[in-house]
Amino acid sequence: EDKVVQSPLSLVVHEGDTVTLNCSYEVTNFRSLLWYKQEKKAPTFLFMLTSSGIEKKSGRLSSILDKKELFSILNITATQTGDSAIYLCAVDHYTGNQFYFGTGTSLTVIP
Amino acid sequence: GAVVSQHPSWVICKSGTSVKIECRSLDFQATTMFWYRQFPKQSLMLMATSNEGSKATYEQGVEKDKFLINHASLTLSTLTVTSAHPEDSSFYICSASGGAAYEQYFGPGTRLTVT
Numbered sequence: 106e107d108k109v110v111q112s113p114l115s116l117v118v119h120e121g122d123t124v125t126l127n128c129s130y131e132v133t134n135f136r137s138l139l140w141y142k143q144e145k146k147a148p149t150f151l152f153m154l155t156s157s158g159i160e161k162k163s164g165r166l167s168s169i170l171d172k173k174e175l176f177s178i179l180n181i182t183a184t185q186t187g188d189s190a191i192y193l194c195a196v197d198h199y200t201g202n203q204f205y206f207g208t209g210t211s212l213t214v215i216p
Numbered sequence: 217g218a219v220v221s222q223h224p225s226w227v228i229c230k231s232g233t234s235v236k237i238e239c240r241s242l243d244f245q246a247t248t249m250f251w252y253r254q255f256p257k258q259s260l261m262l263m264a265t266s267n268e269g270s271k272a273t274y275e276q277g278v279e280k281d282k283f284l285i286n287h288a289s290l291t292l293s294t295l296t297v298t299s300a301h302p303e304d305s306s307f308y309i310c311s312a313s314g315g316a317a318y319e320q321y322f323g324p325g326t327r328l329t330v331t
Contacts, residue, residue, distance in 0.1 A: 111259075147309055147322035148260070193259055203250065204311075204320060209259035 107132045109196050109207035117213045122184050126210045128194035129176040138177050139204070140168055141193040148193055151179070184214045218244050220312045222323035229300055229330055236296045237326045239310030245290035246312035250320065251283070254307040266293050300330040 108131045118124055130138065137155045141148035152161045154170035154177055161168050165184075170177045181188055191211050195204040219242040229235050239249055248267050252260040264280075266272040266287035274280045282304075284296040293312075297304050307327050311320040 146324045149322075191257070191259075195260075203262055203265050205262065206252075206260040209257075211257060 107196070107198070107205050109194060109205050111192075111194055111207035111210050113210060114208060115211040115213070117215060118184055120184060120186060120214055120216050122214075123180065123182045124184060124212060126179040126181075126192050126212070127176060128179070128207050130194075130196045130207075131175065132196045132198050132205065134199040135172070135196060136199050137197045138170055139195045139197065140177070140179050141195065143191045143193055143209075144189075151192075181212075184212075186214050186216055188212060189214045218312070218314070218319075218321040220246075220310065220321045220323040222308075222310055222326050224326060225324060226327040227329070229328070231301055231330055232299055234296055234298045235300055235328060236294055237308055237310075237328075239293045239295070239312065239323050241291045241312040241314075241321070244312075244314045244321075246293075246314055247290065248313045249287055249293040250311045250313070251285060251293075251295050252309045252311070254309060254325075256307075260309060263295075297328065300328070302330045304328065305330045 112127045139153045140151040152168045157172040165182045168179045191209045193209050194207045221240045223238045251263045254260050263278045264272045264274045266285050268287050268290050272285035287293040309325040310323045313320050
């Protein structure tokens with residue numbers, strides 16, 4: 106059975122801290138892994154990762170994929186209160202067009 | 217960019233009634249649409265995948281007679297929650313894809329409350 110697990114489930118940090126969110130997966134015919142940020146409504150796209158070891162970066166956020174160990178991390182440096190959200194990872198596979206979402210990590214950044 | 221709308225954004229209905237939620241791709245043709253359900257502080261759970269003009273494919277554990285999905289055109293899919301019960305109260309999100317699966321564009325979601 107396909108499985109996507111994120112850790113931790115929730116996290117509370119102070120502004121300025123650096124956080125690392127984890128996503129591990131067991132999915133047949135893996136194609137790509139995606140990270141999303143969800144605040145009030147629909148998730149917003151952050152990164153798509155298909156190749157191992159290549160870091161994707163956008164401002165204070167970065168992410169990398171390890172296809173051998175079947176996991177990805179999302180790093181946020183110098184956190185701000187606006188980073189408070191649920192962070193979701195999703196895995197896409199070749200045998201269908203569906204995404205399977207992980208359990209999510211709820212991040213709270215306090216001033 | 218690709219825009220997906222949902223209507224209504226929130227709805228309250230009485231137990232036993234049916235509710236229809238619409239998902240529209242506004243500026244692209246969506247060959248595939250997905251319906252997700254999300255409980256408070258939890259992740260998105262895929263309910264079903266629908267391709268235009270064919271029957272939806274439901275995930276294991278999702279009752280197809282309870283959650284009727286119709287994808288009659290390349291820009292519109294509907295989810296009807298039939299004979300709604302309080303346990304159906306949830307946040308329902310659709311997404312649409314015009315081709316590559318990673319290009320899923322999410323709608324803003326519909327909050328359903330069944331009293």
